Amino acid sequence: MTIALVAIFVILDLIMIAPNPYVAPAAISLGSGELAVGGFCGELPVSVNK
Amino acid sequence: MIAIGLGFGATLEGFRFGFAGPWRAMILRRDPAGIWAQLLAIGIVALFAIPLINTYSGEVNGATAPIGYAMVLGAFVFGAAMQIVLGCGSGTLVNAGSGNLVSLIALPFFAVGSFAGAFNLSWWIGLGAIPVQNLSGLEGALATILALLCVASFLWWKADPQLCRLPKRLIFAALLVAILALFNLVVSGQPWGVVYGLGLWVAKGAFYSGIDLSGSVFWTATGSVERIQASVLTDYTSLTNIGLIVGSFLAAFWRKGLSQPIPRLPMLGWASAAVAGFLMGYAARLAFGCNVGAFFSGISTGSLHGWVWFAVAFMGSYLGIYLRPRLGLEV
Numbered sequence: 554m555t556i557a558l559v560a561i562f563v564i565l566d567l568i569m570i571a572p573n574p575y576v577a578p579a580a581i582s583l584g585s586g587e588l589a590v591g592g593f594c595g596e597l598p599v600s601v602n603k
Numbered sequence: 604m605i606a607i608g609l610g611f612g613a614t615l616e617g618f619r620f621g622f623a624g625p626w627r628a629m630i631l632r633r634d635p636a637g638i639w640a641q642l643l644a645i646g647i648v649a650l651f652a653i654p655l656i657n658t659y660s661g662e663v664n665g666a667t668a669p670i671g672y673a674m675v676l677g678a679f680v681f682g683a684a685m686q687i688v689l690g691c692g693s694g695t696l697v698n699a700g701s702g703n704l705v706s707l708i709a710l711p712f713f714a715v716g717s718f719a720g721a722f723n724l725s726w727w728i729g730l731g732a733i734p735v736q737n738l739s740g741l742e743g744a745l746a747t748i749l750a751l752l753c754v755a756s757f758l759w760w761k762a763d764p765q766l767c768r769l770p771k772r773l774i775f776a777a778l779l780v781a782i783l784a785l786f787n788l789v790v791s792g793q794p795w796g797v798v799y800g801l802g803l804w805v806a807k808g809a810f811y812s813g814i815d816l817s818g819s820v821f822w823t824a825t826g827s828v829e830r831i832q833a834s835v836l837t838d839y840t841s842l843t844n845i846g847l848i849v850g851s852f853l854a855a856f857w858r859k860g861l862s863q864p865i866p867r868l869p870m871l872g873w874a875s876a877a878v879a880g881f882l883m884g885y886a887a888r889l890a891f892g893c894n895v896g897a898f899f900s901g902i903s904t905g906s907l908h909g910w911v912w913f914a915v916a917f918m919g920s921y922l923g924i925y926l927r928p929r930l931g932l933e934v
Contacts, residue, residue, distance in 0.1 A: 555699040555707055556852050559845055562804060563835060569811055572834035582792030588661050589792025591839040592830050594799045594887065594896030595668035595906070598725040598820040 604791060604839050608846015610783045615697045616851035617858065618776035622691040622894040626920050634766040635758040640773035646751045647781035648903035652788055653744040656904055665904030666794045668891030670911050671732025677889030678912040680882055682919025687879040687927050692797040692893030693847060700848035701855030702863045708873060709880030716884020717802030725820040727889050738905035747905060784903065791839040794900030798887040800840030806831050872931030
């Protein structure tokens with residue numbers, strides 16, 4: 554049941570927005586030289602960051 | 604990231620490594636084994652993660668967050684709610700994936716709560732918080748391990764002497780969880796988290812349903828808008844969450860099949876699971892994470908908010924354990 558709901562969600566999301574294979578982060582962040590920019594639970598709203 | 608999530612799901616379900624259950628076991632039976640396993644996993648991650656974050660600052664980030672009134676309140680409510688549902692952030696996903704109907708009811712409300720908590724987050728933070736405090740470098744890692752040993756010793760002192768042993772199953776599970784958490788950090792550049800991804804799923808649904816998100820500082824921030832408008836398969840936390848659900852499903856199916864009986868709960872019990880699920884999601888956003896993002900990842904990457912979260916959520920667990928039978932969830 555849960556698997557089915559998640560699958561439906563992912564399929565709907567893929568229909569709305571197809572991932573762009575030409576825009577992808579480094580396969581491994583460590584040593585990539587790129588800043589980590591993923592969303593995380595500790596992320597603050599913009600106004601608080603400023 | 605999906606493979607790492609699969610590993611988390613299979614390990615947590617296959618080895619019965621959890622968070623809410625062991626806290627309950629310590630409070631009710633003075634059985635410290637499950638919490639010792641958690642502390643062992645956190646210690647292993649801390650030993651490598653805190654120096655890595657110091658050396659590769661920017662590429663690899665810790666689960667840092669400020670300690671404030673809302674954070675403390677959120678941790679307390681989360682601790683209580685996770686004992687009512689008997690499933691924490693990761694536990695709710697694992698239980699729902701393995702066919703537990705109470706968690707399946709709680710999960711969508713957990714996601715909506717996470718979205719709503721993030722929606723109002725700036726107001727809650729405005730109540731007051733102290734700046735982010737971190738332990739860093741090798742000294743920070745050693746201080747964290749020393750503090751973990753102090754907690755483990757305290758539990759030893761408080762535990763039932765006949766239950767003072769750590770089964771090999773939990774040692775192995777703690778090792779696997781630690782390795783997977785380190786992979787998560789090195790690959791994505793951020794620690795293992797759960798709640799953000801769930802809130803993002805609801806935010807995407809709201810966005811595509813035409814619901815106005817402009818009233819929220821959090822969901823109109825540049826990063827949030829980009830993630831809402833990008834594929835869910837590009838969000839790290841979403842990928843590990845999906846893997847976690849599928850991994851626990853596969854582990855449960857391999858072990859015993861998915862024929863879990865439907866619990867005969869009164870209507871109050873089902874309603875309580877839904878409300879507690881919402882509160883878990885909302886509170887986890889105020890607390891800057893659940894047992895995974897704040898407790899596990901916070902402490903193991905040197906953020907002091909993880910320690911405060913641990914202490915306050917543990918107090919909240921007493922309330923949740925008291926409320927659970929009164930809300931019709933134990934029959």
